[in-house]
Amino acid sequence: MPKLIDRQGQLVSAPTALTWLTLEQWQAADATAARVAGTPIGLEFQPADQPGLVAQDLLRFAALAVRFPKFTDGRGLTIAQRLRHRYGWQGPLWAVGEILRDQLFAYGRVGFDHFALRDDEDLDAARSALHDYAVRYQGAWDEPRPLWRRVERAGAL
Amino acid sequence: MYQYDEFDQRIVDDRVQRFREQTRRFLAGELSEDEFKPLRLQNGLYIQRHAPMLRIAIPYGTLSSQQLRALGAIAERWDEGWGHFSTRQNLQLNAPRLEDTPDILEALAKVQMHAIQTSGNCVRNVTSDHFAGVAPDEILDPRPWCELLRQWSTFHPEFSALPRKFKIAVTASAADRAAVQVHDIGLRALLGPGGEVGFEVWVGGGLGRTPVIGSRIRSWLPAMDLLLYVEAILRVYNADGRRDNPYKARIKILLREMGADAFTRAVEAEFAALEGGPGRLTEHEIARVARYFKAPPYVHADEHTVVADAQILAAAAQAHPGFERWLSRNVHEHRQPGYAAVTVSLKRAGRPPGDATADEMRLVADLAEQHGFGEIRVSHHQNLVLPDVRRSALPDVYAALKASGLATPNIGLLTDMIACPGGDYCALANARSIPVAEAIRARFEDLDDLFDIGELELNISGCINSCGHHHIAQIGILGVDKNGEEWYQVTLGGTQGPSAAIGKVIGPSFSAEEIPAAVETVVRTYVGQRESAHERFNETLARIGQAPFREALYAETH
Numbered sequence: 088m089p090k091l092i093d094r095q096g097q098l099v100s101a102p103t104a105l106t107w108l109t110l111e112q113w114q115a116a117d118a119t120a121a122r123v124a125g126t127p128i129g130l131e132f133q134p135a136d137q138p139g140l141v142a143q144d145l146l147r148f149a150a151l152a153v154r155f156p157k158f159t160d161g162r163g164l165t166i167a168q169r170l171r172h173r174y175g176w177q178g179p180l181w182a183v184g185e186i187l188r189d190q191l192f193a194y195g196r197v198g199f200d201h202f203a204l205r206d207d208e209d210l211d212a213a214r215s216a217l218h219d220y221a222v223r224y225q226g227a228w229d230e231p232r233p234l235w236r237r238v239e240r241a242g243a244l
Numbered sequence: 245m246y247q248y249d250e251f252d253q254r255i256v257d258d259r260v261q262r263f264r265e266q267t268r269r270f271l272a273g274e275l276s277e278d279e280f281k282p283l284r285l286q287n288g289l290y291i292q293r294h295a296p297m298l299r300i301a302i303p304y305g306t307l308s309s310q311q312l313r314a315l316g317a318i319a320e321r322w323d324e325g326w327g328h329f330s331t332r333q334n335l336q337l338n339a340p341r342l343e344d345t346p347d348i349l350e351a352l353a354k355v356q357m358h359a360i361q362t363s364g365n366c367v368r369n370v371t372s373d374h375f376a377g378v379a380p381d382e383i384l385d386p387r388p389w390c391e392l393l394r395q396w397s398t399f400h401p402e403f404s405a406l407p408r409k410f411k412i413a414v415t416a417s418a419a420d421r422a423a424v425q426v427h428d429i430g431l432r433a434l435l436g437p438g439g440e441v442g443f444e445v446w447v448g449g450g451l452g453r454t455p456v457i458g459s460r461i462r463s464w465l466p467a468m469d470l471l472l473y474v475e476a477i478l479r480v481y482n483a484d485g486r487r488d489n490p491y492k493a494r495i496k497i498l499l500r501e502m503g504a505d506a507f508t509r510a511v512e513a514e515f516a517a518l519e520g521g522p523g524r525l526t527e528h529e530i531a532r533v534a535r536y537f538k539a540p541p542y543v544h545a546d547e548h549t550v551v552a553d554a555q556i557l558a559a560a561a562q563a564h565p566g567f568e569r570w571l572s573r574n575v576h577e578h579r580q581p582g583y584a585a586v587t588v589s590l591k592r593a594g595r596p597p598g599d600a601t602a603d604e605m606r607l608v609a610d611l612a613e614q615h616g617f618g619e620i621r622v623s624h625h626q627n628l629v630l631p632d633v634r635r636s637a638l639p640d641v642y643a644a645l646k647a648s649g650l651a652t653p654n655i656g657l658l659t660d661m662i663a664c665p666g667g668d669y670c671a672l673a674n675a676r677s678i679p680v681a682e683a684i685r686a687r688f689e690d691l692d693d694l695f696d697i698g699e700l701e702l703n704i705s706g707c708i709n710s711c712g713h714h715h716i717a718q719i720g721i722l723g724v725d726k727n728g729e730e731w732y733q734v735t736l737g738g739t740q741g742p743s744a745a746i747g748k749v750i751g752p753s754f755s756a757e758e759i760p761a762a763v764e765t766v767v768r769t770y771v772g773q774r775e776s777a778h779e780r781f782n783e784t785l786a787r788i789g790q791a792p793f794r795e796a797l798y799a800e801t802h
Contacts, residue, residue: 134487159282159365161405165483168402173517189266189283196401220258222251224395225471225523227402232522233471234251234395235529241249242532 089203096214105129110136134162142174155184164197171198171228188216198228245306245619246391246536248356256353263287264346286366288359295339299362304372304390305333305622309609312620314355316602322348329598331713333371333622338669365406367397371413373421374623378631380579383435386416388534396471403478407485408493425449425458425744428495441467448499451710455746456496459504468525476514540617545582553635560639569653570642584635588628589652596678597663598626607648615641658700659685662713666706673706675723675730683760700781716740718781720747732759737785751794762797769796
C-alpha cells in the first residue's frame with residue numbers, strides 16, 4: 088500500500104470499505120451492483136478522462152481520485168481544478184500514481200487533499216514539501232484570491 | 245522598472261533553497277535523471293553538448309544597470325566570462341557547472357533575478373517590445389501587463405506540467421516589434437473609444453517544425469479580464485493538447501486539429517466559468533504595477549534645446565566619419581523630445597550574434613547610468629538597447645561604444661542577423677549557425693555595400709526548433725542534417741510584425757561551403773531586380789516571384 092497523507096501531512100489510513108472504479112468501469116459496469124453490495128464507491132479518473140461526463144453523478148461517490156501515471160503529465164491538475172471549481176466537488180480528492188514530493192505543493196494548490204505517495208518516497212520530506220513556498224501569486228483552490236487581493240503590496244514610490 | 249517587494253523576493257529565495265536541495269539529491273543519487281530533468285529545466289538548466297547551459301530570465305527584456313553588472317560578474321565567476329543574449333530576451337551561460345547552479349541562482353536572487361520557467365513545459369518568460377515605454381508609436385506601455393502575466397504564471401500550479409513549452413508575447417504598437425503572431429499567445433493592446441484598454445488575442449502561432457501564423461480568437465478582450473482569459477486558454481490546452489508526440493504537442497497543433505472556431509468556443513466556455521471571479525484584475529492592482537513603469541524624470545527639451553542638439557549632432561558628424569551612419573541605423577525615435585533610444589550592436593566581426601563579455605556588459609551598464617536612468621533592454625534581435633539617451637549625449641555614447649567595438653552601424657541591415665547558438669553549443673542543433681553567420685557577415689563587411697543593399701532581415705537557425713526565427717526573416721537559413729553532414733536550406737519572403745508571414749523554401753539545400761555564396765546570390769539578385777532602392781526585399785520577391793532567385797542560385801551552384 089502506498090503511504091497516504093492528507094493536506095496537513097498526516098498519515099491517514101485508506102478506508103477499507105471503499106471500492107475504487109475507473110470512469111470506464113463506472114460507465115460500463117452495472118453501477119447498481121456496487122450499490123447493492125453496500126460499499127461506498129470511489130471514482131478514479133485517468134489523465135484523458137473528461138470529468139464533465141459524470142458532473143451530474145458526483146454525489147454518488149464517497150471519494151474521487153486522479154491518477155498520474157507519470158508525474159510529467161499535468162492533465163490531472165486540470166481535472167482537479169474542474170472537479171473543484173466547475174463541478175463543485177467538496178469531498179476527498181486523491182492524487183494517485185507517480186506521486187513525488189517535488190510536485191506536492193502544486194497538487195495541494197489545485198484541489199487534492201489526499202496524496203498516495205510512491206512507495207519509495209520519504210514521508211517527512213513529503214510532509215515538508217506541502218509547504219515548499221510561502222508565497223502564492225495566483226489564486227487556486229487552496230486560496231482562491233490572488234496575492235494582490237490578500238495583502239497590501241507596497242507598489243512603487 | 246519593476247522592483248521586487250518582500251513577496252517577490254521570498255518566492256525567488258524559496259526557489260533557490262528548493263533547487264539547492266533538489267540538486268543535492270540528484271548529485272547524491274537520491275533523485276533519478278528522469279525525475280530531476282523537469283525540475284532543472286524549470287530552473288533554466290539544460291544539459292548541453294559540452295556542458296550545462298543556464299538560461300537566465302530577463303522579464304520582457306528589461307534590466308537595470310545593477311543587474312547587468314551582476315550578470316557580468318556571474319559570467320566571470322562561474323562561466324567563461326561571457327553570455328549570449330537570446331531571441332527570447334534572455335541571457336544564456338554556456339558552461340556553468342551543475343553543482344554551481346544553486347550558487348548562481350542565489351547570486352541572481354540578490355539582484356531580483358532568477359531562471360524560473362526559462363525552460364521546460366511551462367509558461368516561459370513573457371516577451372515584449374524592446375522599445376516599450378519609449379516608442380513614439382505605442383499606445384501604452386505594455387510592461388505592466390507583462391509583469392502582471394509574469395507574476396500570474398510564476399509557479400502556476402495547474403500549468404506546471406503542460407504538454408509543451410508555452411510562450412506569450414505582448415505588444416502595444418501597430419508595428420508589433422514583439423512578433424505576437426508567432427507566439428502561443430500573442431497580445432496586442434488596443435484602446436477603446438472611451439480610452440479603455442483591451443487586447444486583441446492571437447493563439448497558436450509559432451515557428452519550429454510547423455511554422456504557423458496564429459489565429460485571432462478575440463478582437464477585443466477587456467484588459468481587466470486578461471489573466472482569466474489566458475487561464476482559460478491554458479486550461480483548454482493543458483487538458484486537450486497532444487501528449488503522444490512532442491512534435492505535435494504545441495497549442496498550434498491543438499488549434500489546428502480542433503479548428504479555430506471549436507477551440508475558441510472551448511476557451512470561451514472556460515472563460516465564462518471564471519468571469520467575475522477573484523482572479524479578475526482590479527484598477528487598484530493595475531495602477532500599483534503601472535507605477536513601477538512611470539516615465540523617469542526626463543529633462544524637458546524646449547525649442548532652443550532641439551536646435552542646440554541638432555548643432556551638436558552636426559558637429560559630431562563632421563568630426564567623426566561614421567557617426568552619421570551610426571545615427572541613421574542605431575539611434576531610434578523616442579516619445580520624449582530631446583531623447584533617443586540607442587541600439588548597442590552585438591553583431592560584429594568575429595563574434596557570434598548576441599554574445600557579450602562581462603566587460604562589455606559593465607560598459608553598457610555604466611553608459612545606461614551616465615546617459616539614462618540605469619535601465620537597459622534586450623531586443624529579440626539579440627542586441628542591447630539604451631532606452632533614454634539625451635540627444636546631446638549621442639556623440640559621447642557613440643565614442644564609448646565605438647572604442648569597444650559595440651557601434652557597428654548595422655541595425656536593421658543584413659549583418660544584423662539573428663542566429664541561434666547552433667551546433668557549436670546546442671545539443672539539439674543539426675548544424676552550426678555561428679560560422680555561417682560569420683562567413684555571411686564577412687561577405688557584406690563593406691559598409692557602403694551594406695547601406696546600398698538597405699534594410700534586409702536574415703535569420704539563421706541550426707535546427708527545426710527555429711530559435712533563430714528563420715521562418716519570419718526575408719532570407720531564412722535553416723541547418724539540416726543530411727547523412728551526418730551540415731546542410732542549409734534557404735527560405736525567402738518571411739515577414740515579422742503585423743502582417744507576419746512564413747518564408748517559402750527556394751529549393752535544394754546548400755553545403756556549409758556553398759551557403760555564403762548562395763546568400764550573396766540572393767542578395768545580388770534582389771538588388772539587381774528591385775525597381776528602386778526603396779523597394780524592400782519582400783516587395784521585389786512579391787513582384788518577380790521566386791523564379792529569378794531560383795535560376796540565379798541553381799544555375800550558378802549546380
